[in-house]
Amino acid sequence: MKRLLNCTASDFMEMNGHQLREAIEASEGRVVLSEVICATTPLYPGLTNAEYAAAFGADLILLNLIDVDKPNVEGVSVENPLTVITELKKLIGRPVGINLEPVDPGADGSEMLDNLPGGRTAIPESLKKAKDLGVDFICLTGNPKTGVTNTAILKSIRQAKEIFQDDIMIIAGKMHGAGVRNEAGTGIVSKDVVTEFARAGADVILLPSVGSVPGTTLEKSNQLVQTVHEQGALALTAIGTSQEGAAKETIQQMALKNKMAGADIHHIGDAGEHGIAVPENIMDYSLAIRGKRHTYVRMATSINR
Structure with a gap:
C-alpha cells in the first residue's frame, strides 16, 4: 500500500476503509482533512466547498x-x-x-x-444508508448544541463496526462540548x-486540537495520542472551534503543536468562510506540517491520474 502522500485519484478509487487507514498511517503525520458544510451556498457559486478545500491542499474531505x-451537496x-x-x-479525486x-x-x-x-x-x-452512498469514512462526532456524548459515541462505534467491517474507516470523538454540560473543556x-x-x-x-478548547495543552494532547497509538488506532486532532478562521500565525502554531503531539490526521473545520475554513489556512496548515513539496503536489495533481 502506498502512503497517502503519494496516492492519486485512481489509487483512492480502489481503497477500502482498512487500506485508507494504512495509507494514512504510512504518511507519518502529514495528512490534512478539511471539513466543509455541504448544505449551504459554497464559498463562491458554481463549485462545491469540497472542490475549494481540495484545491488548497486537503487530502480528505469531510461533509x-x-x-x-x-x-445533497450544494x-x-x-x-x-x-x-x-x-x-x-x-x-475532486479525494476520499470523502x-x-x-x-x-x-x-x-x-x-x-x-x-x-x-x-x-x-x-x-x-443512517449508518447503512451512508454505506450505500459510497462514503470512504464516517465521523461519529457532534456539532454544537446537539447533545452528543461519549457514551452515545461508544455505542455508535460498535454499531458502525458491525455494519461497515473493513469497508469504511471509522473516526470517532468530540472536538468540543456539543452542548453537554459535563463534557466540555478538559x-x-x-x-x-x-x-x-x-x-x-x-x-x-478524534481529539481536540492543541489550543482549541480550554485545557488542551501540548503535554495533555501528547499523552492522549500515545494512549490512542498504544491501542492500535490512529489519532486525529480537530480544529472545531472556529479558529479555522483565525490568523495565519495561529494556524501554523496549532499545526506544529498537533504534529508534536503525534497526530496522524490534521483536521481543520468549516467555520472560516461560508462553510469552509479560510482556504489559505488549509494551505498554510499543510505547509507547516509537510512543506511546499507535498502541499503543492496535492494541490496540483490532476484528478485524471
Whole structure:
C-alpha cells in the first residue's frame, strides 16, 4: 500500500476503509482533512466547498450537515440523490466522508439543544444508508448544541463496526462540548474514553486540537495520542472551534503543536468562510506540517491520474 502522500485519484478509487487507514498511517503525520458544510451556498457559486478545500491542499474531505435521507451537496447536480457522493468523488479525486451524530437523549445540556433529523444522526438505519452512498469514512462526532456524548459515541462505534467491517474507516470523538454540560473543556476526553473507543472498533480517535478548547495543552494532547497509538488506532486532532478562521500565525502554531503531539490526521473545520475554513489556512496548515513539496503536489495533481 502506498502512503497517502503519494496516492492519486485512481489509487483512492480502489481503497477500502482498512487500506485508507494504512495509507494514512504510512504518511507519518502529514495528512490534512478539511471539513466543509455541504448544505449551504459554497464559498463562491458554481463549485462545491469540497472542490475549494481540495484545491488548497486537503487530502480528505469531510461533509458536515448532510442528511442521508435527503443527500445533497450544494454545487453538485445529479438526477439521483443517491449518487451525489460518487459524483463528488469524481470531481475532486479525494476520499470523502460524512458526519453522523450520536445524539444522547439523556444528555445534560448546558444550553438549549437542537432536534436533529434522523438522517443526520448515527442510528443504524443512517449508518447503512451512508454505506450505500459510497462514503470512504464516517465521523461519529457532534456539532454544537446537539447533545452528543461519549457514551452515545461508544455505542455508535460498535454499531458502525458491525455494519461497515473493513469497508469504511471509522473516526470517532468530540472536538468540543456539543452542548453537554459535563463534557466540555478538559472533560471532553480522557485516556479511558479513547481506550474504549479504540477497543470498540474505531480506526481513528478524534481529539481536540492543541489550543482549541480550554485545557488542551501540548503535554495533555501528547499523552492522549500515545494512549490512542498504544491501542492500535490512529489519532486525529480537530480544529472545531472556529479558529479555522483565525490568523495565519495561529494556524501554523496549532499545526506544529498537533504534529508534536503525534497526530496522524490534521483536521481543520468549516467555520472560516461560508462553510469552509479560510482556504489559505488549509494551505498554510499543510505547509507547516509537510512543506511546499507535498502541499503543492496535492494541490496540483490532476484528478485524471
